[in-house]
Amino acid sequence: xEIMYQSTRRSGTKVTASQAILKGxxxxxxxxxxxxxPKFEVPLGKLGEMSYQETxxxxxxxxxxxxxxxxxxxxxxxxxxxxxxxxxxxxxxxxDEAGACAPSRTGSSVxxxxxxASVNGGAGENAWYLELFHGKTIAFKDMALSILxxxxxxxxxxxxxxxxxVILTATSGDTGKAALAGFADVPGTSIIVFYPKDGxxxxxxxxxxxxxxxxxxxxxxxxxxxxxxTGVKNIFNNKELAERMDTxxxxxxSANSINIGRLVPQIVYYVYSYGQLLKNGAITAGEQMDxxxxxxxxxxxxxxxxxxxxxxxxxxxxxxSNENKVLFDFFGSGTYDRKREFILTSSPSxxxxxxxxxxxxxxxxxxxxxxRTAAFMxxxxxxxxxxxxxxxxxxxxxxxxxxxxxxxxxxxxxEVYERTGYVLDPHTAVASFVCRNxxxxxxxxxxxxxxxxxxxxxxxxxxxIDEGKYSDMEDFALVDxxxxxxxxxxxxxxxxxxxxxxxxxxxxxxxxxxxxxxxxLGIS
Ligand SMILES: *Cc1c(COP(=O)(O)O)cnc(C)c1O
Numbered sequence: 001x002e003i004m005y006q007s008t009r010r011s012g013t014k015v016t017a018s019q020a021i022l023k024g025x026x027x028x029x030x031x032x033x034x035x036x037x038p039k040f041e042v043p044l045g046k047l048g049e050m051s052y053q054e055t056x057x058x059x060x061x062x063x064x065x066x067x068x069x070x071x072x073x074x075x076x077x078x079x080x081x082x083x084x085x086x087x088x089x090x091x092x093x094x095x096d097e098a099g100a101c102a103p104s105r106t107g108s109s110v111x112x113x114x115x116x117a118s119v120n121g122g123a124g125e126n127a128w129y130l131e132l133f134h135g136k137t138i139a140f141k142d143m144a145l146s147i148l149x150x151x152x153x154x155x156x157x158x159x160x161x162x163x164x165x166v167i168l169t170a171t172s173g174d175t176g177k178a179a180l181a182g183f184a185d186v187p188g189t190s191i192i193v194f195y196p197k198d199g200x201x202x203x204x205x206x207x208x209x210x211x212x213x214x215x216x217x218x219x220x221x222x223x224x225x226x227x228x229x230t231g232v233k234n235i236f237n238n239k240e241l242a243e244r245m246d247t248x249x250x251x252x253x254s255a256n257s258i259n260i261g262r263l264v265p266q267i268v269y270y271v272y273s274y275g276q277l278l279k280n281g282a283i284t285a286g287e288q289m290d291x292x293x294x295x296x297x298x299x300x301x302x303x304x305x306x307x308x309x310x311x312x313x314x315x316x317x318x319x320x321s322n323e324n325k326v327l328f329d330f331f332g333s334g335t336y337d338r339k340r341e342f343i344l345t346s347s348p349s350x351x352x353x354x355x356x357x358x359x360x361x362x363x364x365x366x367x368x369x370x371x372r373t374a375a376f377m378x379x380x381x382x383x384x385x386x387x388x389x390x391x392x393x394x395x396x397x398x399x400x401x402x403x404x405x406x407x408x409x410x411x412x413x414x415e416v417y418e419r420t421g422y423v424l425d426p427h428t429a430v431a432s433f434v435c436r437n438x439x440x441x442x443x444x445x446x447x448x449x450x451x452x453x454x455x456x457x458x459x460x461x462x463x464x465i466d467e468g469k470y471s472d473m474e475d476f477a478l479v480d481x482x483x484x485x486x487x488x489x490x491x492x493x494x495x496x497x498x499x500x501x502x503x504x505x506x507x508x509x510x511x512x513x514x515x516x517x518x519x520x521l522g523i524s
Contacts (some may be wrong), residue, residue: 002065005032005260008363009374017064020153020406021148021261022165024254025236030370031359032260037309038062040353041273044313045285047275052089055275056268058146062310064151071154079147084134086493087183090143090269091134092276093422095127095435095448126282127435128429129450129517130273137207138493139349141178141267144262146510148403149182149189151261152253156188163251165519168192168235170228170256172296172349173200174452176218177207179255184213191255192217192517194228196342197507200348201457202475207493208488210500217520218504223511224342226354229297231513240419241514248523256300258356266303271312275448281443286316290446295319295327296433298357300449305361307399313490315444320434322347324506327355331401334393339384345406346426346460349452354380362388365395374496402434409433410464417465423486426454439523457492458482 004014009030015023020032049448051057055067056076064072080089121385135142156165167189169179175192182300183191195208199221208218221228235241236252245251257263270291275285291314293301296441301319308314321328322345329436330336338353345351359377366372379386402413416422424432434450435441454461458478462470465485470478476498481489508516518524 003038003063004035006035006082007031007370008033008359009370009377012158016066017260018066018158018243019150021151021155021259022159022161022251022253024252024256025233027473028235028374030374031258031356031363032158033223033368034063034260037306037384038309043285045278046323047271048279049287050272050275052268052272055272056080056265059268059271059310060264063260063267066158067151067154074148074208075150075154083136083146085223086134089134089498090272091131091279092273092447093129093131093450097357108218108220110136111314114199126444127446128273128277128282129432130269130447131295131450131451132269132457133177133425133450135176136181137174137492138456138491139174139178140449140451141174141389142181143180144257144265145175145182145255147265148179148255148259149186153186153188153459155261158511161251163246165253166245166250166517167255168232168252168517169193169254170225170232171195171200171208173204173351174456175256176210178206180208180213180216181415183255184211184216185378186215190215190217192219192520194219194257196221196228196233199224199344199351201459203458203494203512204348204455206475206497206500206502209502209504210497211502212503215504216504219513219516220507221420221510222507223510225352226338226342227268227510228355229352229354229511229514232256235514235517238514239335242519244523245521248521250521250523256356257297263303263306263357265297266300266308268445269309270304270307270314272310277445278524279446280505288313288444290315290318290319290438290440290444291429291449292318292435292446293449294347294427295322296352296355296429297320298327298355298361302357303362304449305398315398316438318431318434319399319401320431321401322350322409322430323403323405324351324353325403327358328354328401328403331396331399333388333414335385337385338380338382346409346457346464347430350430362392365392367520404430404433411437413461413464417485421486422448422462423454423465423482424486425454425457426464427451427457429464453491454482454486454488455479455491
């Protein structure tokens with residue numbers, strides 16, 4: 001049966017999946033959500049025998065109901081191919097080999113109902129890293145952004161779109177390059193990426209500013225990620241600009257996780273990881289797995305929640321934050337309060353105070369009420385905070401917030417490396433630390449979402465392992481050193497930027513983003 005999409009902020013008009021993908025954001029500023037959750041139709045016991053691509057098809061067909069089988073399979077096969085450096089696409093690595101969640105030290109930072117007595121349960125035997133960084137740009141964003149351009153161009157064809165689609169993207173570092181790689185030189189599209197000029201890692205920045213695609217533009221913003229994201233949302237919501245764009249033959253869409261075309265492909269790897277746990281005998285069909293997700297914009301963990309909604313036996317969802325722990329506080333208190341200092345950390349892709357996708361969860365726990373959701377979002381914009389009701393809080397029982405400080409994150413990287421030789425990136429380390437302190441660790445198999453290759457954050461990683469030794473080395477010397485100590489092959493994504501020329505050097509103020517877009521498109 002067809003699934004339609006509607007805005008989190010207004011009832012009434014419903015759009016098809018392909019229209020939701022094309023638009024990105026609803027006209028009222030809300031996010032598109034499925035009007036109901038479909039149920040996964042494949043028996044769980046079969047999952048262990050399915051390839052990543054087959055799993056992707058079985059998940060996506062449930063949500064993208066106006067795509068034909070042929071279209072969906074073409075999108076999937078185009079996306080999940082040799083661009084990934086492993087045929088399994090998303091390997092599941094056993095954590096006791098890699099050291100995750102092994103018995104805890106003192107000082108848990110995990111909130112809400114944690115049973116600290118069970119912390120020393122030797123969780124290592126039952127925790128797994130789901131490596132989501134084997135795509136072209138070595139962060140988990142590739143899992144969805146390698147398929148989004150296919151979905152977008154297919155959706156454009158289906159809907160008779162003649163305009164050039166201009167992808168506008170705000171990035172905290174990883175979305176930018178993954179979106180550039182996906183949309184580079186795709187006919188009928190162009191892409192403009194805004195990143196916080198001092199808020200990304202040196203490697204992340206170099207990856208973006210060396211992007212050679214002819215239809216790409218990369219702009220540094222004199223502000224933080226929230227400024228970039230708010231600026232992009234404002235451009236989207238500008239009706240007058242949209243009209244001028246249309247006259248000139250352009251229309252906007254989004255590659256951020258506000259686009260449902262990104263969220264749905266992210267459900268796939270949770271389903272796939274369950275299959276892998278079945279295959280290696282860690283669970284039997286129907287038993288629950290927990291997930292720990294290093295979180296920023298709340299897209300990745302929301303996908304795990306959506307996986308649970310369609311029938312995957314997911315137990316508790318651990319939302320792991322860095323020192324920008326607005327979500328940890330929210331799960332603990334029911335108040336979302338963005339009025340706080342924005343901290344630049346070693347996990348920059350999680351340096352976010354306004355987690356956009358939380359709006360989709362709020363909508364769900366507000367009994368799918370767009371008026372109430374809109375009121376909360378208005379409070380967030382106006383007053384900088386909102387508090388959900390007790391009833392809504394009860395609906396959040398499946399979530400637990402945790403966080404790691406900068407010191408804890410660095411220590412996690414160092415300890416796991418010393419014990420096992422496995423090197424975590426700082427984002428995964430935040431989750432690994434939270435996993436280490438979770439309840440029931442030994443009983444319930446736990447999947448830790450590993451969101452980036454350590455090569456993407458070489459400086460922070462090497463500093464965590466041995467600050468004195470590595471602090472004076474330059475970026476690519478550190479890359480070679482990481483290779484030496486870990487034995488992990490240097491990814492192609494890193495080798496290609498070693499000598500690549502900088503081709504994007506535009507920088508603008510937070511108030512100038514729209515002008516930059518207009519100038520680029522020649523419509524100012
Ligand atoms: C984007 C990103 C995150 C945060 O994911 P969200 O979906 O924004 O919560 C975590 N780690 C890495 C490496 C990322 O690139």
